[in-house]
Amino acid sequence: MTERKYLIGVDIGGTNLRVALADMKGKILARTSSTTVGVRDAQLIVAKIRQCADQLLQDAGIPREAITAIGAGAPGVTNVETGVVIATSYLLGWRDVPLKAMLEEALSVPSAVDNDVNLAALGESFFGAAAGVPNFVFLAVGTGLGAGIVLQDQLFQGAAWTAGEVGYMLVPGVPQDPVELGQPGALESVIGGEGLRLQWLSLWNPRETKLPENLTATQIFDGAVAGDPLANSVLDRTAHALACAIFNMTLVLNTPLFVLGGSVGLHPALRDRTQKVVDAHARLLRPEIVLSSLGSDAQLMGAIRLAQLITQR
Amino acid sequence: MTERKYLIGVDIGGTNLRVALADMKGKILARTSSTTVGVRDAQLIVAKIRQCADQLLQDAGIPREAITAIGAGAPGVTNVETGVVIATSYLLGWRDVPLKAMLEEALSVPSAVDNDVNLAALGESFFGAAAGVPNFVFLAVGTGLGAGIVLQDQLFQGAAWTAGEVGYMLVPGVPQDPVELGQPGALESVIGGEGLRLQWLSLWNPRETKLPENLTATQIFDGAVAGDPLANSVLDRTAHALACAIFNMTLVLNTPLFVLGGSVGLHPALRDRTQKVVDAHARLLRPEIVLSSLGSDAQLMGAIRLAQLITQR
Numbered sequence: 001m002t003e004r005k006y007l008i009g010v011d012i013g014g015t016n017l018r019v020a021l022a023d024m025k026g027k028i029l030a031r032t033s034s035t036t037v038g039v040r041d042a043q044l045i046v047a048k049i050r051q052c053a054d055q056l057l058q059d060a061g062i063p064r065e066a067i068t069a070i071g072a073g074a075p076g077v078t079n080v081e082t083g084v085v086i087a088t089s090y091l092l093g094w095r096d097v098p099l100k101a102m103l104e105e106a107l108s109v110p111s112a113v114d115n116d117v118n119l120a121a122l123g124e125s126f127f128g129a130a131a132g133v134p135n136f137v138f139l140a141v142g143t144g145l146g147a148g149i150v151l152q153d154q155l156f157q158g159a160a161w162t163a164g165e166v167g168y169m170l171v172p173g174v175p176q177d178p179v180e181l182g183q184p185g186a187l188e189s190v191i192g193g194e195g196l197r198l199q200w201l202s203l204w205n206p207r208e209t210k211l212p213e214n215l216t217a218t219q220i221f222d223g224a225v226a227g228d229p230l231a232n233s234v235l236d237r238t239a240h241a242l243a244c245a246i247f248n249m250t251l252v253l254n255t256p257l258f259v260l261g262g263s264v265g266l267h268p269a270l271r272d273r274t275q276k277v278v279d280a281h282a283r284l285l286r287p288e289i290v291l292s293s294l295g296s297d298a299q300l301m302g303a304i305r306l307a308q309l310i311t312q313r
Numbered sequence: 314m315t316e317r318k319y320l321i322g323v324d325i326g327g328t329n330l331r332v333a334l335a336d337m338k339g340k341i342l343a344r345t346s347s348t349t350v351g352v353r354d355a356q357l358i359v360a361k362i363r364q365c366a367d368q369l370l371q372d373a374g375i376p377r378e379a380i381t382a383i384g385a386g387a388p389g390v391t392n393v394e395t396g397v398v399i400a401t402s403y404l405l406g407w408r409d410v411p412l413k414a415m416l417e418e419a420l421s422v423p424s425a426v427d428n429d430v431n432l433a434a435l436g437e438s439f440f441g442a443a444a445g446v447p448n449f450v451f452l453a454v455g456t457g458l459g460a461g462i463v464l465q466d467q468l469f470q471g472a473a474w475t476a477g478e479v480g481y482m483l484v485p486g487v488p489q490d491p492v493e494l495g496q497p498g499a500l501e502s503v504i505g506g507e508g509l510r511l512q513w514l515s516l517w518n519p520r521e522t523k524l525p526e527n528l529t530a531t532q533i534f535d536g537a538v539a540g541d542p543l544a545n546s547v548l549d550r551t552a553h554a555l556a557c558a559i560f561n562m563t564l565v566l567n568t569p570l571f572v573l574g575g576s577v578g579l580h581p582a583l584r585d586r587t588q589k590v591v592d593a594h595a596r597l598l599r600p601e602i603v604l605s606s607l608g609s610d611a612q613l614m615g616a617i618r619l620a621q622l623i624t625q626r
Contacts, residue, residue: 158567181596254471283494
């Protein structure tokens, strides 16, 4: 019998699985990761989670009985009441996966699940840039775009668990043709990393830029900061579309804070220009835009927080 | 001492004040109204409310002691906890009016207040087109545009009581210059009654339409239904902008139902065309758009519901 208790947080991504062992206050004691490239089957992923957890426990000399709860997130629409991942993006291709039940069977510990963006919001809410702010939106700008909404200190998932699917938002300057399910959304195609890469390819012209033809979103933003005119126009367009989305969300939700995360969202130049456009439109209320303080750990910290919440019920 | 109990509902508008006497189930027993044109002072409006209420009670032979509660709404940002109307539009021009306290002093009865669009949503939620639907948005399309949001059977007012101020939303096709406070919002200028009247004036050309130069929004929509080409293009633009706003809101809030109210919003042709555009964009979820079933009584019924809620606390 051991007195000490521990939590496990799991971040299931399209390319990586990350597992952390934390104390009851949420402090990470040890972590490990495993690839999910080519691994789509949920049973295999849960087996990998169990291996990662067992390895962390073994290395720390902790028996599995000392684990109090597991929190986990996958990149998809998740019913947090039943613990079923209803649908993920093409990277995993899950449909109706009972992740909570599978984790509980594999590890014999109470678990809770939510989608990765909601978990990132939860992480920022408790451990990060939104600590002490009861109403805010976390915007994950990576390959795609999604929002995690916190209202009155609670995650707001919506009636069918799809609140915050803002990648499809229609703002000035985005393509207006209806988008097929599974394709990048209208706003995503302007703001997301993959959309930015494609924009740069289509605009690239050696007379207008000295930068190379193949660039990532953050490389384009770096080029803009360094003064490249074409990169500047792309960054301006991105900031304008993101600002419209943030402005629209603050009109609907009245949230005074937006936290930017994800590989694209963490670029300071995007934050700065977006804030300027928002300020030009804001009247009664000026929403503040800040960078995630947890960075790529936001989801994992949210998973740990989710596990912590189980123990506090 | 009387056994029977009654409620009073009050709808304060920019041009009209409406007061209703209802039984405890919310059924209107008698109603009256009074003009508010040229009457901006809150004390004078409260005095008018008292006169209207006293007249209704006298006509019905009911002593004032039989009134259990009063619910009231004004067209402006309202702190429902303190009962203070923080700011209304230019029609009333109120700033920080303690309406709840003033009503309680004038009538010696517990009261509750909220803004008119939220009250209309509350009315539709309990007595109207959204009865039994826990998550929906009421869109008031009149001179301007506003949204009342109901989440999990509760009005959602936002952290600073301005949730749903969607008249400023930025969607494809709206003017993109920042709007000054107090001026019509970007979306409002395309969808709202005043914006539609001005659009028609600026577009009007006897070679393109047989309709007159001065038309109201509903007359323009009637002209579109009758086949007028210019009126049709205006209705199409309005429906497209409204559809974008509804689509954006359903992405953020995951609400499956939108109820259209207000003098412009109640036109069936606007609903039908807006639903078509939304359907073209909707993928996972197709929000349904319906007309308000309470019509111009939505706010008044919401005020009565607010009074009813006081008695159920």
